Amino acid sequence: MKHTTFPHSNIIAQSTATEGENFVLQTRLHASILLLTPASKLWYLCRALDLSGRGYVVLSPQNLELLQEKKSTIYRWLKDGKDLGLFRCYSWAGNTLKISLGSLWRACKKARIKNWGTVANNIPLEEILKNNGRRTVATAMTIQDWQERSRYAAKNQLNPLERKCFEIPATADVLTPQTSPKLTSGGTTGVLHVGEKRIFVGRSFIPFGVSQKRISNELNSQPASCGVSVRTVQRHVERLEVKHRQLMQARREYREIAHRIKQGATSWQCKSDADISFTWGNQPDEIVLHERNGKSSARREGGHTIKLDQLCNYSNTHWRYRCNLYLLSYELTSMRTTRYQWKKRGLNVKIAPVENCPSEISPQTPEMLESPKLHAEGRGLGGQNKSVKNENPRK
Secondary structure, three states: OOOOOOOOOOOOOOOOOOOOOOOOOEEEEEHHHHHHOOOHHHHHHHHHHOOOOOOEEEEOHHHHHOOOOOHHHHHHHHHHHHHOOOEEEEEEEOOEEEEEEOOHHHHHHHOOOOOOOOEEEEEEOHHHHOOOHHHHHHHHHHHHHHHHHHHHHHHHOOOHHHHHHOEOOOHHHHHOOOOOOOOOOOOEOOEEEEOOOEEEEOOOOOOOOEOHHHHHHHHOOOOOOOOOOHHHHHHHHHHHOOOEEEEEEEOHHHHHHHHHHHOOOOEEEOOOOOOOEEEEOOOOOEEEEEOEOOOOOOEOOOOEEEEHHHEEEEOOEEEEEEEEEEOOOOEEEOOHHHHHHHHHOOOOOOOOOOOOOOOOOOOOOOHHHOOHHHHHHOOOOOOOOOOOOOOOOOO
8 A cells, every 4th residue: 555644743742541541532513514425524523533634633543443334435435435525545554553634624515515504613533433313413412503593582582572581491401300490470480390301481482492493404404414314314303312391381372272273264253362373384284373472472484483392282171282301411612703704715515416316325305306394494483384293103
């Protein structure tokens, strides 16, 4: 094999697994890169060991043991990673591997990634090195990111006076029964009851959260996406043992709407609250519900398109199934400056995907055929519309 000359090749990664039991390798992760290829695990291992940031890493046999993979698998990762821009060049010297790393921009450009997705700092490397851990972590990072976006959007839609009067509690306060505020009076939103699978909230609660379908659509938005279904999102959440509950909100107007639907009404404006109304949607089992967010004046433009089975009767009260809340605590970062430079230089040029493309990187679903409905679900409060009434099945 022809060996490549590496600058600074005498610099060997000092952070090996043998130096101490308490040392934990950490690195910055990008959701789109994690979903791109299994070779990303080797790329992130090199980045974690490249403490000087030179882009040249010499991996000892002890370093390679962290991957827990056969040498043939590492060979395949090196080839795939080089084709995708993760590695510039590499060579073997016995059992020692020398790698020149590709940059994030180079990888995104060669892999046709328009956006590297959610970014998190200081993630223990062992979380992505275990079986299928990279996809699981990418899903969890995306969930937390869109959940925080939803909460920010819910607060941002309030007018200045309402922001002083209405409180949108943190996710941890909602999911923890001991600290969940119960609404008695005033403008502070609260939780009525936290169950094993659901969170029951009153009419004044300003909802936020994220649906699993929205996460699936986001993870599949890249042309080179490996495909993440709603069921896969559920499995990833179960694998991480993330504490999560589904919101259920009660309004007395829901009873009136359910009654009018049974009578065959095509549209209705509630008598008890003129701000709440519904019309039939494009599908026979869908309605477009117009309502305010809690007791605030904010509302989603165009209404909420929901399934009929998202309205239910429980304990003589009518409820509406809403989004999920997840208790996650990753250290997310925006990389705002880098993203701005990426857009400014025009490196994120939109490449029109072609179905059945002969290229190795072909989209699973052409963007030109993407349903407009998916874009509508991404507006407002972070994708509150849900396609199924229960996203938290428990065996």
